[in-house]
Amino acid sequence: xxxxxxxxxxxxxxxxxxxxxxxxxxxxxxxxxxxxxxxxxxxxxxxxxxxxxxxxxxxxxxxxxxxxxxxxxxxxxxxxxxxxxxxxxxxxxxxxxxxxxxxxxxxxxxxxxxxxxxxxxxxxxxxxxxxxxxxxxxxxxxxxxxxxxxxxxxxxxxxxxxxxxxxxxxxxxxxxxxxxxxxxxxxxxxxxxxxxxxxxxxxxxxxxxxxxxxxxxxxxxxxxxxxxxxxxxxxxxxxxxxxxxxxxxxxxxxxxxxxxxxxxxxxxxxxxxxxxxxxxxxxxxxxxxxxxxxxxxxxxxxxxxxxxxxxxxxxxxxxxxxxxxxxxxxxxxxxxxxxxxxxxxxxxxxxxxxxxxxxxxx
Numbered sequence: 001x002x003x004x005x006x007x008x009x010x011x012x013x014x015x016x017x018x019x020x021x022x023x024x025x026x027x028x029x030x031x032x033x034x035x036x037x038x039x040x041x042x043x044x045x046x047x048x049x050x051x052x053x054x055x056x057x058x059x060x061x062x063x064x065x066x067x068x069x070x071x072x073x074x075x076x077x078x079x080x081x082x083x084x085x086x087x088x089x090x091x092x093x094x095x096x097x098x099x100x101x102x103x104x105x106x107x108x109x110x111x112x113x114x115x116x117x118x119x120x121x122x123x124x125x126x127x128x129x130x131x132x133x134x135x136x137x138x139x140x141x142x143x144x145x146x147x148x149x150x151x152x153x154x155x156x157x158x159x160x161x162x163x164x165x166x167x168x169x170x171x172x173x174x175x176x177x178x179x180x181x182x183x184x185x186x187x188x189x190x191x192x193x194x195x196x197x198x199x200x201x202x203x204x205x206x207x208x209x210x211x212x213x214x215x216x217x218x219x220x221x222x223x224x225x226x227x228x229x230x231x232x233x234x235x236x237x238x239x240x241x242x243x244x245x246x247x248x249x250x251x252x253x254x255x256x257x258x259x260x261x262x263x264x265x266x267x268x269x270x271x272x273x274x275x276x277x278x279x280x281x282x283x284x285x286x287x288x289x290x291x292x293x294x295x296x297x298x299x300x301x302x303x304x305x306x307x308x309x310x311x312x313x314x315x316x317x318x319x320x321x322x323x324x325x326x327x328x329x330x331x332x333x334x335x336x337x338x339x340x341x342x343x344x345x346x347x348x349x350x351x352x353x354x355x356x357x358x359x360x361x362x
Contacts, residue, residue, distance in 0.1 A: 023042050023043070023045075023084065023086070024042070024043040024046075024084050024085055024086055024087055024088065024090050024133070025040060025041060025042040025043060025083075025084045025090075025131065026040075026041045026060070026081055026082070026083050026084075026090065026092045026129070026131035027039065027040045027041070027081065027082045027084075028041075028074045028078045028080075028081050028126065028129065029074070029078065029079060029080045029081065029082070030073040030074050030077050030078060030079060031079055031080065032079045032080050032118050033080055033116070033118060034080050034081075034082050034116055035080075036073065036079070037073035037074065038074070039062070039067065039074045041060035041062060041129075041131040042060070043058070043059070043060060043090070043131060043133060044056075044057050044058075045087065046087035046088055046133070049087075049088070049133050049135065050135075050308070050358070055197035055198070055199055055309070055311065056194065056197040058132060058133045058135065058309075058311065058358075059130055059131060059132035059133065059197070059311075060130070060131045060132075061100065061128075061129075061130045061131075061177070061196050061197070062128060062129055062130075063098055063099050063100065063128045063179070063180065063183070063196065064097075064098025064099065064127045064128050065098070067126075067127070067128065068098075068127075074126065075126070075127060076124060076125065076126065076127055077124050077126075078094070078119060078122075078123075078124070078126035079118060079119050079123050079124065080116065080117060080118040080119060081094075081107070081116075081117050081119075082114065082115070082116050083107065083109035083114070083115045083116075083117070083131075084109075084114050085109040085110060085111050085112065085113055085114070085115070086111070086112065087111065087133075088111050088133045088134060088135065089108060089109065089110050089111050089133070089134035090108075090109050090131065090132070090133055090134065091106055091107065091108045091109070091130075091131075091132050091133075091134050091313075092106070092107045092109075092117075092129065092130075092131055092132075093105075093106050093129060093130040093131075093132065094106075094107075094119070094122055094126050094128075094129045095126070095127060095128045095129065095348065096122065096125045096126070096127055096345070097127055097128060097348075098127040098128050098183075099128060099176075099179075099180035099183050099184050100128050100129075100130060100175075100176065100177070100180055100348070101128075101174075101176070101180065101184065101348055101349070102127075102347070102348065103122075103345035103346065103347055103348070104342070104345070104346065104348045104351075105119075105120075105122050105342055105343060105345060106314055106316055106342040108134065108316075120343075121344070121345055122345065132311075132313075134313065135311070135356065135358050136359070137307075137356045137357045137358050137359050138303055138356070138357050139313065139315075139354040139355065139356050139357070140285060140288075140289070140354065140355045140357070141323045141324070141352065141354055141355075142173050142201060142352045142353055142354065142355060143173070143323065143324060143325060143326050143352035144284070144288065145173060145201070145203070145226075145281055145284065145285070145352075146171055146172055146173035146203055146326045146352055147171065147326055147327045147328075148281075148284060149171065149173075149203055149205065149224065149281075150168060150171025150205060150326075150327065150328055153171070153205050153207070153222060154166055154168050154171075154207065156265055157207065157209070157220075157262065157265065159265075160261045160262070160265060161212070161261075162211060162212060162254070162257060162258060162261050163209050163210070163211060163212065163258070163261070164210040164211065164212045165209075165210040166207045166208065166209050166210070167207060167208045167210075168205075168206075168207055168328050169206035169207055169208060169219070169328075169330070170204070170205070170206050170328050170329060170330040170350075171203075171204070171205045171206075171326060171327070171328040172203070172204055172326050172328070172329055172330060172349050172350050172352070173201055173202065173203045173204075173326065173352045173353075174201070174202050174204075174348050174349045174350075174351070174352070174353065175199065175200075175201065175202070175312040175348070175353040176199075176200055176201075176202045176225075177195065177196050177197065177198055177199050177200065178190045178195035178196070178198040178200065179193075179195035179196040179198075180196070181200065181202065181225060181244075182195065185223070185246070187223075187225070187244045187246055188225065188243060188244040198227075199227070199228070199310075199311070199312060200225045200226060200227045200243060201225070201226045201227070201228065201240075201353075202223065202224075202225055202349075203223065203224040203225075203226065204221070204222075204223050204349065205221070205222040205223070206219065206220070206221050206222075206330075207219070207220055207222075209258065211254060211258070214254065216252065218249055218250045218252060218254065218255070218258055219249070219250045220247065220248065220249045220250075220258065220259075220262055221246075221247070221248040221249075222245070222246070222247050222262065222266060223245060223246045223247075224242065224244075224245050224277065225242070225243045225244045225245070226240050226241065226242055226243065226277075226278065226281060227240065227241050227242075227243050228240050228310040228355055229241060229310065230307040230308065230309060230310055230357070238282065238285065238286070238304050238307065238310070238357070239278065239282045240278055240281045240282045240285065241278040242276065242277045242278040242281075245266055247259055247262050247263050247266060249262070286300070289303055289304070303357075304357065306359045307357040307358065307359060308358050308359060309358045310355050310356070310357060310358070311355070311356050311358055312353040312354070312355065312356070313353065313354050313355075313356045314341075314342060314351065314353055314354065315354060316340070316341055316342030316343070318338060318339050318340070318341075321333075321337075321338045321339075321341055323352075323354060324341065324351045324352050324353070324354075325338075325351075325352070326350065326352055329350040330347065330349065330350055331347060331350055333350070
């Protein structure tokens with residue numbers, strides 16, 4: 001699948017100066033047409049990118065608190081960006097939320113070019129960004145993971161003696177990192193600044209519960225955090241491990257009882273063993289890869305072989321929109337979103353990412 005970013009059509013592409021390579025980077029400006037105060041995010045060289053060390057070798061991530069510092073005029077005030085892509089394709093993800101959340105846009109700059117882009121609706125709304133290399137590797141959609149979890153939870157909750165029925169409000173999945181999760185949810189916090197480079201999938205489920213023998217409905221939220229990992233070996237190296245979960249219920253007389261009942265159901269999914277949630281999700285991914293490989297286990301393993309790291313990415317090609325859409329989004333997908341998802345400010349939470357399997361250079 002070839003990843004194409006719709007907004008690239010609006011970027012002005014320039015050839016590299018005299019063919020001389022410059023450090024790949026994203027420089028954000030407070031004014032239009034690359035004017036005013038600026039903030040530079042420089043990527044490590046491409047050899048470092050392909051190391052197995054950590055996610056910081058292929059991206060630079062800046063959240064709101066990092067940008068909103070004295071003398072920095074781009075937080076909530078960015079109007080244009082210059083992307084330098086000498087060693088690989090580079091993508092600039094810009095968010096209107098301070099923790100790489102909320103609505104986002106993406107601009108892709110192909111290798112060998114310098115691309116200038118002036119913000120559209122995101123003008124003066126940038127509160128965080130990611131500058132990331134686009135590396136070569138097969139991609140796995142995460143939308144099916146969200147849909148399977150949603151279906152399972154919706155079927156499981158009514159088996160509780162307190163719940164008569166549940167009505168899905170949404171079931172969605174998004175990319176985040178440990179530092180962002182901590183800031184937004186207060187869950188699984190890390191004292192290390194490297195937490196912003198530890199990636200996790202965040203699954204969110206919201207449902208309305210019809211309680212037995214009770215006049216009022218209750219709304220419940222269930223959240224899972226899953227970490228895609230690779231052993232870096234030759235075979236069967238992909239795994240997705242559960243890390244944290246949380247259950248919230250509307251305030252009310254029965255809140256504690258309902259929350260405890262749901263928690264018991266969820267806790268069963270997180271019991272260590274062959275049937276825990278991480279194992280179920282991993283098995284589901286493998287089953288999908290095997291199916292796409294024509295049930296050829298050799299081809300399926302070859303698909304995974306050599307994976308050094310698993311990174312998030314998005315295809316903004318309208319033909320690939322189905323890869324990112326879930327069956328129960330919080331907001332219905334409009335025609336404009338499906339035609340230009342990365343250009344009109346789609347909610348990151350409703351746009352399921354792809355997992356790219358980054359291969360070694362060997």
